[in-house]
Amino acid sequence: MADVTTETTTDTAPTVTPAEPSGVLDLRPPQESLKAELCRLGLEYSSTDGTAESWRDYQRGVLATFDDSGTSVTLTDVKTNLGRTLTLDELKAVTRIDTMTAAD
DSSP: OOOOOOOOOOOOOOOOOOSSTTSOOOOSOOSSSHHHHHHHTTOEEEEEOSSOEEEEETTTTEEEEEOTTOSEEEEEETTTOOEEEEEHHHHHTOOOOOOSSOOO
C-alpha cells in the first residue's frame, strides 16, 4: 500500500479590526492631505500607474495627478491640456476649478 500524506490547513484570512473602539472603520483620507482636498473639490480617484495617482472630475473635465510624496498636485483641463501644479497649502485656498467644460 502506498503512503498517504494528508495536509491540514487552517483559515488564515486576516481579520479587519476597526481603528476606533466605537467599531467604526473610517476610510476617509487624512484631513491634512491632497486626497482630502481633492475630495472637497469634487474629484474622485481614477487610477494609479505605479509612479503617479490620478483623480478626476468628469463633469468639469479636470484631471489631477500626484506622486507618492504628496507634496504637490497637477490639475489639468482635459480639453485644453492647460494645467497648474499646486502645493497642499495652495490647493486649500482653491474654492472652484473652472475649465472649458464647466465654468460657473
